Amino acid sequence: MAVPLPKAAVDWTAMWNFAALRTAQGVPEIFIVIDDYDLVALPSGNPLEALAEYFPYARDIGLRINVARNTAGAARPSFDPFSRRLKELGATGTILSGNPNEGPLVGTTGG
Incomplete structure (x- = not known):
């Protein structure tokens, strides 16, 4: 069953109703877990780049x-x-440990 995407300019109430509709229609949540991302993103290419268009x-x-x-x-x-x-x-992120000298890792937060 296709779920229509909301229009670009929606208010929070409309977005909440859309999320409730999606849940009521049984649209699944998709979890992608990537461990050791440095081993996935290689100079020769990154197989995850195709997902970037779906982030918004x-x-x-x-x-x-x-x-x-x-x-x-x-x-x-x-x-x-x-x-x-x-x-x-x-995107929201969590930094468990890291060197503050690395600079901002998530938003404006450093390691």
Whole structure:
């Protein structure tokens, strides 16, 4: 069953109703867990780049992405389309430990 995406300019009530409709229709939540992201995102290519186009609609389509990676070399994601898109959209993140000298890892928060 196809669930229509909400229009670009919707209010929070409409978004809440859309989420309730999606749940009522039985649209599943999709969880993608990526461990050791540094081993996935290689200079030769990243198989996860195709998912980046769905990030703006993740909440609406039930897409949840958890990425675990080493904080060493955190400046590299600025060159990686997958990580850059997550950062551009203000994705929520958790930093368990890391070197503050690495700079901002999630939003404006450092390690």
